[in-house]
Amino acid sequence: MQRLLKEITPRTEDYSQWYLDVINKADLMDYAPVRGFMVIKPYAYRVWELIQAYMDARFQETGHQNAYFPLLIPESLFKREAQHVEGFSPEVAWVTQGGSEELSERLAIRPTSETITGIMYAKWIQSYRDLPVLINQWCNVLRWEKATRPFVRPREFLWQEGHTVHRTEADAREETQRMLNIYVDTLRDVLAIPALSGEKSERERFAGAVETWALEALMGDGRALQAATSHFLGQNFARVFEIDFLDEDGERRLGWTTSWGASIRLIGALIMVHGDDRGLRLPPRVAPIQVVVVPIAAGPQREQVLDAARQAGAEIGEIGGLRVHVDDRQEYTPGWKFNDWEMRGVPVRVEIGPRDLAQGQVVLVRRDTGEKAVVPRNQLALRVRELLDDVQEGLYQQALSWRDSHTYTVSSVDEILAHDVRGFFKSGLCAESACEDRLQTATGATLRVLEAGEPEGACLVCGAPAVRRAVFARAY
């Protein structure tokens, strides 16, 4: 079949290097001068915009509005919620100087915005009629990470954070699940990633939350990546920021808040879930270029072939606004272009050459399987469309079967070790968080999520009766 590209380290040889090679060959980002900061290059930024477009529409249709809150938060505000500060302090960066003058109070560069939205919501909310407040913001945040990694763990990252206030606990809990489900949909339907969702344990919970719900996706090396979170904050933030309102019955009550977020880390997930030894593989729904047309413009028929290619491109672009690109560069050979676009993950390639012209046909190649098909020229638009749907589905199915074949039900720590700690490990767990610690020490795996349902059997660490259904994995 096709030989491997020498520029991309095979996944089995060195997964980390493979990840960096793919990012480089697909031209997704570049390192900035400060450690942990990166430039998101146009191709990757376009993927982010496509993800944004879907999520934003879902937020709007569920009644949310976008707004923008400031980057800097006064230390005194930031410190109000004790758990929150404790959790975030180690990774907060501070502004201490403005121009040549030292500030009288340090300003935190937001690692997340619960505090700033909290103080503002307290001002805005007077009556139950002001509720719910359903606001989202698309912004950057800063966390002074010690170990950084492109896309999955940069110090500055783009994300969206929703912050809502509700009249009742039930409303807030419902919101938490509603948004979690939108993330599930986004991963499944748009990114073609089957994720596993559930509640976080106390240890892994968002600082200041009552409950944290999360999506975990399984990467190609068997490690898990937290893809999105949705927090039920109870009245913790409402209490310290005095987010209260006069209810219908004349009683003053505290609001119930939620927050939820997903970041550009999703691009890291895309790379690691779908990428192969030839590079990136993008699901059509987030591919900046869904179809690339490569003319095989040889010899005397060059102009005819180029015209045919451009015409085919235009035709494809007309149907449903598909994102198509005709690569008519003269300076590269077709073979070079094939490799180039494959590394960049373009889902479908159309080849048109003299042979095809003569026989009234075109060649279609799908990126997920590499499969080639010769189709009649007059069916081009139709078949391309079908093929894009097939690739979207094909990538999902491949990711699903990878996840399912690497999800194990276990009843002992040794079984996890036997699988080299690669995959999702489901087991019963007792109530002691010490068992989580011991498991992590022994295997490096952490509790990713707690699943709903009746626990069975015994705690895989201590053997006590299980009270929770846990899913463990080594995490990024």
Place this chain on the structure above:
RNA sequence: CGGGCUGUGGCGCAGUAGGUAGCGCGCUACCUUGGGGUGGUAGAGGUCGUGGGUUCGAAUCCCGCCAGUCCGACCA
């Protein structure tokens, strides 16, 4: 934050008895070729990460710092 490895044209690398920098790819021009990274000719391009130190002289030796990467700790 601790430990290891790395830093020389855009990318990948060579370059230790210390003597003023080289190769491949890429890039530019022209020709050739074109169905899986064509071939040729001629060119352009480097304060050797950075700041000190040793030396007549440092890419090369010593120290600090910065950045990349791996392992560990930490990580809503």
